[in-house]
Amino acid sequence: MGIGETTLLLLAGLIPLGYAGFYLGRRKALTTVADGVRMHSRPQQYGWYSVVSMGIPAIGVAIAASLLNLLGWITLPAELVLLMSLVTAAAGLGYGLKAVRPTLRARNALDNIIRWLLLGAALISIMTTIAIVLSVIFEAMRFFREVSVWEFITGTVWSPGDSFLEAAGRGDEISEGGGAVFGSVPLFAGTFMVTAIAMIVALPIGLLSAIFMSEYASPKIRGIAKPMLEVLAGIPTVVYGFFAAITVTPVIVDLAGFFGLDASYSNILSPGIVMGIMIIPFISSLSDDVINSIPQSLREGAFALGTTRSETIRSIVVPAALPGVISAFLLGVSRALGETMIVVMAAGVRPNLTWNPLEDMTTVTVNIVMALTGDQSFDSPQTLSAFALGLVLFIVTLTLNIISTILVRRFKQEYD
Template identity: 65%
Template sequence: MLFKTSRNQYTENILKLLLIIAATISIITTFAILFSIIFEAIEFFEMRSFWYFITGTEWSPGIEDSKFGAVPIFAGTFMITIIAMLIAVPIGLCSAIYMSEYASHTIRNLLKPMLEILAGIPTVVYGFFAALTIAPLIVELCEYFNLEASFNSALACGIVMGIMIIPVISSLSDDVIRAVPDSQRRASLALGMNMGETIVAVVLPAAMPGIISATLLGLSKALGETMIVVMAAGLRANLTWNPLDDMTTVTVRIVDALVGDHAFDSPDTLSAFALGLVLFVVTLLLNVISLTLIRKFKQKYKVNTL
């Protein structure tokens, strides 16, 4: 009995088993999401043509001869996302550059929590702000220039969504820019380059995989963002190039299909899962690419703080 404490061994094994079960639950969830969406989506595609879903231009649920062509929905999502990225990427990246390269330690310690606050604001709050402050502001501005803007304009959603994504991009970019070794900066400065030239020509290219990764993460976040668009974008599946017009998005249609009083097995409801599946696949792809890039970056510069 000297080297054996069997009771201990027993509890040890039980505890270990518990840990393994916990870890398994964590993985199961991803598949639970995938399967719960896939099954309902399959049911939808048994009722409606998959081909029309991805190529059709008319989305008219809830009526006798309902049609489910998702192209205008994808287009709306795309438009709002593009506007959001046009705002978030340059501003987020430039903020990160200033914080990591120019700001003194004190200023940095002051600014970083402020950006964290921006990141911690719930999206419903952004939605309220988009619907009640930015959208009317845009309508007024457009009136001034004799343009007609909708109160549910894609522009208002895009701008607010872009602002929401700024901290996502800036905080990850800040991390990767700071991870670029100082020896790179010194090498460039010793060649007679000034700080600006060094950042543009040496630091940013070195940090590029991380910056792209941050951008993809922001993109995935924009595509899946719900509250801002539910509150400030339109419901109408509207195929247009005009950002001042109202447009709808994948997430808006998902919410709309599921809060109505339709039977659960009707195509109206199930269309939400078909759209959900598209969203899942696209964001998963973006996330995987983004995570792979950041892992490569970490290996290259041997950092594990990211």
């Protein structure tokens, strides 16, 4: 019997037991109330108490058996696990029904259980985040044992192509001067370049469209424009990649040629513009919600002082909404920093340190994908470099989040 079949059979057994427990627990409480005895909680709460007394121990037994099997300590047959869980459920149901009495604080017990469940969900999120960070750090430390941290952070050449020969013990086949070099500056330069281009496109368009929809547009126009704008958020990134490579890039090359400039067909400007178009709905939707949440009394007070609508928006509405706009901006930056597909399809994979957006560049996330999907061994420097890049990118993103938190708190203090 497989895990899926065992899970379905367990649910098939627990659902009728849960229904019976709720019905019997509530009925017992109603019967007690009918006899003139005052109960501490409501009858349905006693019913749910019986369900919880039945369900939690049974699910706990199933989870414990699964962990034992996963860790390889004890391998229990699926039939035995199913039987143990159902027997535990029956015993828990009997205990829950027996515990229903006037002095039982069922409401408080249910509140405590919900509180522990919510705490468990929060702890799972926290522990998952910690596990991700630690796994990246440990693998990055393995990389930094072979490559200098200073060389990695400040190096201007990224050429890991011969690292697989070193990992295979064939370093003597590497030509002179052809060893692997892991300087991450070109990768982060490309990442920041495409992010800056994307935000130059997305921030003004997104913010202005949010101001239009919240301050100028009629309800009918808003009802049409807002859903159409948010459709952009649901388009797959691979479609944006096709659009950048097939449509936007030739236009940029033709325009550059018209002005006497030389533009590569894998330039970084094209994916930056398309990425900005992709981020517009995030900034527009969040900014629109923030602007709509500003009290109408602020606008009416400004109008009473004789300001025009545009002056009110510029001097009252936008400053009051600035914390939310900053949050939307940082969300867009984080989205741009982690984008991969558009850059792969439109900008190529060549590490190139340049200030010219018309040349080809690549990003950190593209190289992480390339390092982890190649045919080199997992302990090779080229593969481990993905974790080092991920660690630095995580630090950059964390720094941006800290800065945004400080700015949001400062502006909130000024406009609260």
